[in-house]
Amino acid sequence: MEDVKTTIKAFIQETFVADDQEQLSNDAPLLSSGIIDSISALELVEFLEKTFHFEFQPHEVDQENLDTITRIEAFVKTKKVA
């Protein structure tokens, strides 16, 4: 499942971080740090849904599930198993 992480990371790096900036670490806070603003988080949600073929429940669009690449990966995995 390493490719899940790679895909998520590539999307976030490409979409929300300027080209010339450093690589994100897997545990860098994304929402609470402001790297991803609240509306960009919605873009991320749509990307995850489309790429991994599942749907977020409204209450799941939450910092708890989206704040780091590690958390996003874990969340995607629970959704894929469910």
Next chain:
Amino acid sequence: MEGLASSLAESITIHSDRTALRSAEETWTFQQLGMYCAQTSTFLQEQGLANKGMLGICLPKSTAYVGIITSALHLSMPYVPLDIESPVSRLVYIIEDASLGMVFTTKAQGALLTASIPDLKTIPFTPDDTLVVLTREVAAEDQKIRPPDLAYVLYTSGSTGHPKGVFITRENAWCFVKWASDTFPIAPGETVASIAPFHFDLSVFDLFVTLINGAELVLFTQQECRNPLLLAQQLSEHRVGTLYATPSLLQILLRYGRLGRYDFSALRRVLFAGEVFPIEPLRQLQSAWDQADFYNLYGPTETNVVTWFPIPKPITAGQTDPYPIGQLCPYAQGTIWHENAPAKWEPAAEGELLIRGNSLTPGYLGQVKKNKLAFLLFNNQKWYKTGDRVRVNDSGELVYLGRTDRMVKRRGYRIELAEIEHAFTRHQTIIQAAAVSRMQPETGTEITVFYQLSIPATTLTTLELKQFCTAQLPSYMIPDHFVVLPSFPCTSSQKVDYQALLAKMEDHV
């Protein structure tokens, strides 16, 4: 009964068994609201805080927040809602600026504030200590002069520098609430959404028009409002009948809220204010909520709502320009100020809108200079300079043209940045646009347009954009730079954040 406090008290008595407030955590009847109000009032009296200056409230939106506001009104104590999400330094500035001697807040936020203002004492407010009151002695000579019938103070961000406190008297608030109650009647038991935060003046409608009419207010925190999937689901689940929000928030709801999944048959009224609603997304929202009537309301914090316009249903196919801000509310008088004189109020008259009337603020807290600059004496009357440029259309309604301070000069021409924005939103795939400018020593005024497309992750070429602009705008108005954004940054009052866009412009071009 007349007046905010007495109408609210009467409603609490008459509707005691009805639901007054609903949040994710709690549901209160009017009786519970009345009890919380009574307990809070007793607490303030016992602590010797009642009528000791103004009452600051720095809490997430909650039933308790409404209870504390109700108590402040009951005791005729002016209250100051503070944005709990704003930086501590800004909160400290406001507490000092308003000379607040007491602030209701959470235990955690209280710890942050006392670290910055050491003379604040912490008194537990709730038995479990989750809510506290920070108090301090404010010397009589440090108390700011304030109007005797002050209801609350709303802090708005000045375009530069520090936030400023706008005084709103009980009469100011009441004339709006009474008019809104008559114009948008809400029956007991109906449901209204509280989307705007309480430090933002849209919330005055939500709080008071709802509660004095025995209707139910569903409270959405700022955090909940940032999740349009959740907000859409909740609006449907609670069968919300009336909601009042900014076009920015409504567009986010339209774009991300998956409105098609939910039943909005209860929704019959949508009010919006605070900025221009571009026609295309408005049309889409109207068709998603096709049983609802839409209204455009207009007015700065200093005057609250002073004009209104019912949006035609359906919006005609040929409509591309935003709708007028409409006609004046009965308590407001307007003058169109053009080149240092009043213009005759007739079709095609154009100028800055001046407002006076019962809803007009007596002024800003502690700002002698600002009080002088913001108002204009004409006909021996004090008028508020809105800073908004308007035109009278053929039907005698006001059309919003833009901010007087967003008028830039380029190659000798006067350019209204809002006009460029309007032109962009006429493009089929552009759903939002914002123009900003800066002075370049070499080349003069440089204009950058940020835009958002209806299909994400696509872009338009500069050539396509320039061709489109050429068809829409005179050559001197064609922007220098175009930047596509996946979304627009918003302020805490849920409007487009132009300061953030100015910063972005520095990054992009």
